[in-house]
């Protein structure tokens with residue numbers, strides 16, 4: 001069952017307070033349940049040090065809510081790769097012992113650095129999957145110049161992340177290939193990378209700058225994740241459907257209207 005424990009206050013109350021409508025996305029990776037952490041809502045209160053947000057702003061909190069803010073990666077706005085480790089939004093232990101609870105709450109308190117603006121004309125529910133699926137595929141696509149001419153994209157098995165890659169790439173090239181099979185079935189020899197100096201890479205969401213850039217891009221191009229909005233009471237059935245891969249492509253839990 002979904003853990004509905006309320007999120008404890010994080011030690012940044014002076015910087016940012018968002019009493020938000022939480023919309024959280026979930027999907028399945030292999031045989032392990034994962035909770036995707038796109039938490040969306042409206043700012044209800046801000047601390048005295050907050051500069052980027054005001055009460056009433058539509059905002060989103062992503063997969064992490066803290067980092068050291070002092071290492072090479074943090075200074076380059078790649079906080080997800082922080083030398084001292086990022087504090088994930090769900091099921092992570094902060095320095096004071098607080099265990100994060102993700103978006104399963106009616107409110108969340110977070111430093112403004114780890115909060116993102118949602119353009120006013122972008123649907124809140126659609127924004128929820130962006131901070132997991134959207135940024136996870138957007139980041140490597142940008143870093144590997146997939147938005148440049150003469151690029152093509154192959155996607156193995158259309159899933160929560162992959163369908164966002166297809167939607168994003170559709171604005172840059174005409175050649176997008178959706179392939180059958182599953183990522184676990186992909187086999188290649190490292191030697192095959194030598195010819196033309198091919199590379200293999202990975203991605204785990206993105207830094208704060210590129211995350212905000214991705215949200216703005218999706219809003220400007222009217223890119224919306226394909227999803228099914230459900231009440232929290234439907235979560236168990238939704239998880240059972242996920243086992244059967246019976247969702248295209250994301251469940252989004254509407255917490256506010258479930259309570």
Ligand SMILES: [Zn+2]
Pocket residue numbers: 067068069070071072073074075079081082083084085
């Ligand atoms: Zn750092």
